Amino acid sequence: xxxxxxxxxxxxxxxxxxxxxxxxxxxxxxxxxxxxxxxxxxxxxxxxxxxxxxxxxxxxxxxxxxxxxxxxxxxxxxxxxxxxxxxxxxxxxxxxxxxxxxxxxxxxxxxxxxxxxxxxxxxxxxxxxxxxxxxxxxxxxxxxxxxxxxxxxxxxxxxxxxxxxxxxxxxxxxxxxxxxxxxxxxxxxxxxxxxxxxxxxxxxxxxxxxxxxxxxxxxxxxxxxxxxxxxxxxxxxxxxxxxxxxxxxxxxxxxxxxxxxxxxxxxxxxxxxxxxxxxxxxxxxxxxxxxxxxxxxxxxxxxxxxxxxxxxx
Numbered sequence: 001x002x003x004x005x006x007x008x009x010x011x012x013x014x015x016x017x018x019x020x021x022x023x024x025x026x027x028x029x030x031x032x033x034x035x036x037x038x039x040x041x042x043x044x045x046x047x048x049x050x051x052x053x054x055x056x057x058x059x060x061x062x063x064x065x066x067x068x069x070x071x072x073x074x075x076x077x078x079x080x081x082x083x084x085x086x087x088x089x090x091x092x093x094x095x096x097x098x099x100x101x102x103x104x105x106x107x108x109x110x111x112x113x114x115x116x117x118x119x120x121x122x123x124x125x126x127x128x129x130x131x132x133x134x135x136x137x138x139x140x141x142x143x144x145x146x147x148x149x150x151x152x153x154x155x156x157x158x159x160x161x162x163x164x165x166x167x168x169x170x171x172x173x174x175x176x177x178x179x180x181x182x183x184x185x186x187x188x189x190x191x192x193x194x195x196x197x198x199x200x201x202x203x204x205x206x207x208x209x210x211x212x213x214x215x216x217x218x219x220x221x222x223x224x225x226x227x228x229x230x231x232x233x234x235x236x237x238x239x240x241x242x243x244x245x246x247x248x249x250x251x252x253x254x255x256x257x258x259x260x261x262x263x264x265x266x267x268x269x270x271x272x273x274x275x276x277x278x279x280x281x282x283x284x285x286x287x288x289x290x291x292x293x294x295x296x297x298x299x300x301x302x303x304x305x306x307x308x309x310x311x312x313x
C-alpha cells in the first residue's frame with residue numbers, strides 16, 4: 001500500500017507539471033494582452049510597453065515559466081494584475097461560498113442519486129423505475145443554467161419563497177447561509193443525481209442478477225439485507241468511481257452556477273480574471289483545482305480497498 005501511494009504521488013507530480021505547462025502556454029498563446037487592458041483605450045504605445053516591462057511580459061516565455069514555477073514552489077502564487085493583491089488572499093476570500101456550494105451539492109447528489117438508483121434497480125421494469133429513469137434522462141440533458149433560471153422564476157420571483165441570488169456567510173447564521181444555497185445547490189445537483197442514479201441502477205441490476213443473490217432470496221433473506229448488505233456492497237466500486245469523476249465536472253458546474261446566482265465564489269473570480277486576462281489568478285486556480293482533483297482520485301482509489309477486500313495494492 002505504501003509503495004502504491006508513493007508511486008501515485010510521484011505520478012501526481014508529473015501530472016501537475018504537465019498541467020502547469022499546458023495552462024501557462026494556453027494563457028500566453030491565447031489572443032489578448034493584459035497590459036493593453038490595464039492601460040485602457042486612450043493608452044499610448046509607450047504606456048503599454050512600460051506596463052509589459054513591469055509585469056515581465058517582455059521576457060522570453062521559458063524565463064517567465066521558470067519564474068512562475070520558482071515562486072509557486074516557494075508558496076508565492078503571484079499578485080493579481082488588476083486587484084494588486086496576492087492571489088492566495090483573493091482565493092481564500094472566495095473559498096467559503098465555493099466550498100459550501102460544492103459540499104452541499106455532493107451530499108445531495110450522492111444521497112439522492114444512490115437512493116434513486118437502488119430503488120430503480122429494485123423495482124426494475126415497473127412504474128417507479130420508468131419515472132426515475134425519465135427523471136434521470138431529464139436531469140442529465142438539461143443544462144444547469146436553464147434549471148437555475150427555471151428555479152429562480154418559480155421559487156424566487158413568483159412565490160418569493162427563496163432569495164433570488166447572492167450569498168450569506170456562515171458566520172451570519174446557519175439559516176440565512178442555508179436558505180441562500182438551496183436554489184444553486186438543487187440546480188447544480190440535478191445533473192449529478194441523474195448521473196449517479198443511472199450508474200447505481202446499472203451496477204445494482206448486474207449484482208442483483210448474480211446467482212448468490214438468488215440463493216440469498218431462496219434462503220429467505222429480507223429485502224433490506226439483500227439490497228444493502230449484499231448488492232450495494234458489491235456494486236460499490238463503480239458507484240465510487242462515478243462519484244470521484246463527478247468532482248471533476250463539479251468544478252465547471254460551480255463556475256456556471258455562481259455566475260447565474262451571483263455567488264461571490266472562486267468561479268466568479270475565475271470568470272472576472274479571464275475577462276481581464278489576469279494570468280496569475282487563472283493559473284493559480286487551475287493548478288490548485290487540478291491538485292485537488294488528483295488527490296480526490298487518489299482517495300477514491302484507496303477507498304476501493306475498503307469496499308472490496310479483493311482489491312490490493
